[in-house]
Amino acid sequence: MTLTPPLPPVLSTLPTGLLVDGEWRDATDGGRFDVIDPANGRVLSSIADATPDDAQAALDAAAAAQRSWAGTTSYSRADILRRVYEVLLERREELAWLITREMGKPLADARGEVQYAANFFRWFAEEAVRIRGTHAVAPDGRGQILTVREPVGPCLLITPWNFPLAMGARKIGPALAAGCTIVFKPAPQTPLSTLALAQILQEAGLPDGVLNVLPTTRAAELVEPLLRSGVIRKLSFTGSTHVGKILLEQAASAVVRTSMELGGNAPFIVFDDADLDIAVEAAVAAKMRNMGEACTATNRLYVHEGIAAEFTRRFAARLADMPAGDGEEEGILVGPLIDAPSLAKVERLVADAIAKGARVALGGNADDLAGYLYPPTILTHVPVDADLLTTEIFGPVAPIVTFVDENDVVTRANATEWGLVGYIMTRDLDRAQRMAGALDVGMVGLNTGIVSDVAAPFGGVKESGLGREGGHLGIDEFLNHKYISVAAPKA
Numbered sequence: 363m364t365l366t367p368p369l370p371p372v373l374s375t376l377p378t379g380l381l382v383d384g385e386w387r388d389a390t391d392g393g394r395f396d397v398i399d400p401a402n403g404r405v406l407s408s409i410a411d412a413t414p415d416d417a418q419a420a421l422d423a424a425a426a427a428q429r430s431w432a433g434t435t436s437y438s439r440a441d442i443l444r445r446v447y448e449v450l451l452e453r454r455e456e457l458a459w460l461i462t463r464e465m466g467k468p469l470a471d472a473r474g475e476v477q478y479a480a481n482f483f484r485w486f487a488e489e490a491v492r493i494r495g496t497h498a499v500a501p502d503g504r505g506q507i508l509t510v511r512e513p514v515g516p517c518l519l520i521t522p523w524n525f526p527l528a529m530g531a532r533k534i535g536p537a538l539a540a541g542c543t544i545v546f547k548p549a550p551q552t553p554l555s556t557l558a559l560a561q562i563l564q565e566a567g568l569p570d571g572v573l574n575v576l577p578t579t580r581a582a583e584l585v586e587p588l589l590r591s592g593v594i595r596k597l598s599f600t601g602s603t604h605v606g607k608i609l610l611e612q613a614a615s616a617v618v619r620t621s622m623e624l625g626g627n628a629p630f631i632v633f634d635d636a637d638l639d640i641a642v643e644a645a646v647a648a649k650m651r652n653m654g655e656a657c658t659a660t661n662r663l664y665v666h667e668g669i670a671a672e673f674t675r676r677f678a679a680r681l682a683d684m685p686a687g688d689g690e691e692e693g694i695l696v697g698p699l700i701d702a703p704s705l706a707k708v709e710r711l712v713a714d715a716i717a718k719g720a721r722v723a724l725g726g727n728a729d730d731l732a733g734y735l736y737p738p739t740i741l742t743h744v745p746v747d748a749d750l751l752t753t754e755i756f757g758p759v760a761p762i763v764t765f766v767d768e769n770d771v772v773t774r775a776n777a778t779e780w781g782l783v784g785y786i787m788t789r790d791l792d793r794a795q796r797m798a799g800a801l802d803v804g805m806v807g808l809n810t811g812i813v814s815d816v817a818a819p820f821g822g823v824k825e826s827g828l829g830r831e832g833g834h835l836g837i838d839e840f841l842n843h844k845y846i847s848v849a850a851p852k853a
């Protein structure tokens with residue numbers, strides 16, 4: 363296999379500093395950290411490592427820019443977002459390359475992520491001009507009730523590493539459309555896509571101070587003072603439930619509004635009336651997209667006993683045909699996991715399941731693979747006490763559990779603290795409707811393994827989070843309602 367030649371321009375023109383008040387700067391203490399390519403362990407770039415003083419400067423800049431940014435017309439904000447959409451697509455190849463190199467996913471997936479990220483800018487450019495209030499006449503005749511929507515104010519946005527461009531786009535797009543300024547903290551494993559996006563936003567005409575970007579290895583030290591400052595009025599976080607709970611406590615100290623996109627433990631339920639071709643393709647998408655490193659990744663496949671052998675045979679044939687390697691190589695469909703701890707976690711979860719009685723139908727051993735690669739893996743006969751049924755696997759491992767009774771599988775699917783997404787494979791319309799209602803989740807994939815869509819409200823229930831991103835609800839997260847009581851005219 364041959365490596366596509368790297369595209370040096372994207373790295374050579376990429377800023378490596380912090381963006382504060384429109385200026386790319388070094389950290390106040392001069393510190394930097396390395397961004398590592400997960401496919402080969404090489405250093406991709408060295409990035410300024412923001413300090414709490416830098417965070418204060420970013421906060422000051424966001425606060426100072428808030429009033430003028432909120433005062434811009436929605437047409438002018440929409441124009442900037444639309445330009446960003448266009449530039450992201452023009453630069454799709456180099457951005458996809460950047461995502462593949464810093465995060466590991468195969469190029470085809472990375473191209474899909476650039477498209478997904480761009481679509482958020484297009485969508486929120488269109489939403490920016492549709493921010494609406496309400497009007498009513500007071501029922502007792504005392505006057506009129508007007509409500510207007512206003513930006514919540516400076517926002518803190520925090521993202522994980524698994525979709526380095528799209529997770530930022532899903533927050534930056536609506537925040538800017540609503541008229542909010544931003545302090546943005548990307549994940550330290552994958553800050554490069556964010557820096558590229560920030561540069562594109564600047565070039566598209568975003569005024570200084572509206573977006574401030576703080577790559578850092580000192581997240582906890584930086585973020586807590588920001589949340590307690592009383593200046594940040596909105597936190598939008600995507601990441602683990604564990605960290606989300608810490609941030610919710612901190613946000614409570616200054617009554618900061620929050621949106622939380624947290625972990626998942628998605629059940630994927632295949633009934634014996636399912637179209638198996640559709641079910642298998644949906645399972646491949648729900649499990650293998652992003653190497654399983656997605657909050658929407660199915661973590662547990664419940665397959666009806668009557669079709670379990672056939673489903674497993676076909677699913678295994680599809681996964682066996684997915685080569686693992688450097689995501690930039692032609693034909694590679696499974697890239698490396700993000701880092702050594704992630705690989706160790708997946709190995710531990712598989713070993714635990716096998717020790718408790720699970721059988722390996724495919725994969726299950728990374729010994730022949732380099733670096734952080736883990737092979738597509740299917741486990742059957744997975745016992746209820748296997749840790750991977752109650753832990754986010756975040757890797758290409760599919761545990762299959764059989765069931766017979768619909769009520770029983772609902773009980774098992776809901777027996778988790780999470781509730782992000784559930785997948786249902788059936789041709790029976792009544793059953794589909796019953797199941798969609800019965801699952802305690804924020805999103806349902808009905809005969810599909812992909813639910814992400816910029817036009818849909820993405821989000822979970824229970825410990826999977828609060829609020830929604832995308833769709834018509836996405837911009838609401840960044841807007842307050844203000845009620846104006848208008849006195850009746852003098853008679």
Ligand code: NAP
Nearest residue numbers: 521522523548549581582585601602605623624625626657
């Ligand atoms: P994570 O460890 O929670 O980190 C997420 C972000 O929070 C990173 O930028 C991280 O920076 C930062 N962070 C960690 N501790 C912090 C603290 N005390 N104060 C402030 N910031 C802090 O999650 P991850 O491992 O990067 O991402 C995987 C998780 O994200 C999974 O649970 C996945 O399900 C979830 N996720 C959810 C969605 C969704 O839409 N629901 C989408 C994608 C991912 P540091 O790395 O420097 O700590």
